[in-house]
Amino acid sequence: MNPYQHKKRWKYLLLAFAVVIASGSLFYTSYLVKNIAKSERTRAQVWAISMRQILASDDNDFLNYVFAVRDSLTVPAIITDGKGEIVTYRGLDTTRTSIKLEAETKKYKKYDPAYFKEELEYMKEQHAPIKLKVFGEDNYVYYKDSPLLSQLRLFPYVQLTVIAIFLLMAYTAFSSSRKSEQDRVWVGLAKETAHQLGTPISSLIAWIELMKEKFNAQDDVLIAEMENDVKRLEIVADRFSKIGSKAVLEEHSVYAVVKDFVDYFKVRVSKNISFEFTGNPHLKAGLNVPLFDWVLENLLKNAVNAIEGKGSIKVDICGNKVKNQVFIDITDTGKGIARSKFDTVFQPGYTTRKRGWGLGLSLTKRIIENYHNGQIFVKDSELGKGTTFRIVLKNTRNDKKTTNG
Ligand SMILES: Nc1ncnc2c1ncn2[C@@H]1O[C@H](COP(=O)(O)OP(=O)(O)OP(=O)(O)O)[C@@H](O)[C@H]1O
Ligand SMILES: [Mg+2]
Incomplete structure (x- = not known):
């Protein structure tokens, strides 16, 4: 349900x-x-x-x-x-x-x-x-x-205004307490996960080094694959530890960071999906790369899931010079999202996939809003045609070459 x-x-x-x-x-x-x-x-x-x-x-x-x-x-x-x-x-x-x-x-x-x-x-x-x-x-x-009758005429409006103000205050208080509770759960779980992963990963790294020495197998393909997987585990643990603490932002070329990840990602998905990457290479923003890669991974995975069979994914980086913003648009030719679900897809637990957890987009939203002070929303979507998600970040370099997006 x-x-x-x-x-x-x-x-x-x-x-x-x-x-x-x-x-x-x-x-x-x-x-x-x-x-x-x-x-x-x-x-x-x-x-x-x-x-x-x-x-x-x-x-x-x-x-x-x-x-x-x-x-x-x-x-x-x-x-x-x-x-x-x-x-x-x-x-x-x-x-x-x-x-x-x-x-x-x-x-x-x-x-x-x-x-x-x-x-x-x-x-x-x-x-x-x-x-x-x-x-x-x-x-x-x-x-x-009489004054009594005049007061009585006003009474329901005064009464309803007071009730409305009261309800609004109650709603704000409840939703902010619920939000802070959610925050605590996210941060607590992330910290615990990073902590739990830390020990076995360190042991695995040590075991691999020992294996290389013991079997004199510096260039063994199997060991290299094992090392890759351990590195991947390290990245996962690092992401969780960053979610559990205040992220440090560094100025990066948005184009370079996004391109690196798209290049890494596109060779790992079905050949039926083509990729297009365009954008302005001069735009910069404060990024925490491991967390931002996680955002891109979630959005691109969702795009792949939305495309049933053949399709394409387009990633475009543009900006708004006046507002000093950078836009990252990810467009797919997938099944689309109904307009009434544009906000719902970001709620934790909302999924239409059999094996989905419905956590990808809510985590993505948290990373963009809480850690990068940005915004993310469904910019456009049509059922059966495709979807565009837009990330908005603050441009840290007001470059003349910035294009209006
Ligand atoms: N690009 C997209 N096109 C169409 N629907 C999408 C797209 N991205 C997200 N959705 C919808 O939003 C839902 C929530 O996405 P979200 O990434 O939060 O969870 P999920 O992908 O179902 O599970 P997971 O926790 O594994 O990410 C998806 O189940 C899907 O219905
Ligand atoms: Mg997802």
Whole structure:
């Protein structure tokens, strides 16, 4: 079973769940807002009726009762007459509506008329006015949402933003802790492997020397082959030890390093696969050659695996003078990668091969990103036609001969 298929399904499920929660919360709050808005209109109406009773009545008991009812209503409102002049108001900012005695001039300062105008305009925008007849004249009651209702309208957005920020922080924390855990596993395993290989390799080298002496066989073909294999083992151990520690980068001609490896590699694969090597020989980058060879080996092996039968592999080295970068493009005529898998192929454990571990590309990505401060990605791919992987490194020599890639 492919764990990445699972991961994706979970991601979609969680996303769907989040959308359900968010829309449920928005729906419920908008339901509450609608009901409160309805009740606020009723309250404005009650206030308007009470005002009419106050203006029309001289019964003190009744007036006290009406005042009590009126003051229990918290909807900010203004009544205007037929000409639009303000008759009375309620629930507005008292610091701007009241008449105050000014200490300096000892005069009463009138309320702020601009404030009333502003409020009236705002109320006109918010709700249609309630018409009210007082002494046969048409008056209009304008009102706006109470502070409570305004806050409630904002509430779901504030709530969702807070939840989103929280989820983002949690996700970042989890993924960075998972990444550092992965780092520790990689580094630990690599160190242990290099350590375990070290002792038998040293013994093998010593045994070979002893054999040569004992059988007086300096030029024996079998011993030479054995020596080659031991050298290969040494390279493998060296790679693992470098993965387990901080790699030292040295400036190298990218062209020379890549060409050396391609030349070594191409004679070891089927004759049905042809190789083409092109590029700018002047580009330089900081490289750790044993680790970089490992990258090339993984990419070229994958290209060979992707070509079923006859095909070709093209390696090209070019650069971008403006961005001061070196590009290494490896193109094959293999089976191609689906666009949806462009990122997935770099995940550890993802493989489509029967005997693959799915580790090659994730190791390659680590070597390029963590040890060479570069980038690697699928530049292009088409199913059935082929794939181009691109490595981007920093050009350490801004040569005039650099071509734009
Ligand atoms: N050039 C390519 N063309 C088509 N598919 C590719 C190519 N390179 C990688 N892939 C796909 O990406 C998968 C992962 O590659 P990766 O090198 O990480 O693992 P692997 O080759 O399957 O196993 P191994 O651990 O032995 O390298 C491959 O199984 C293959 O499906
Ligand atoms: Mg591979």
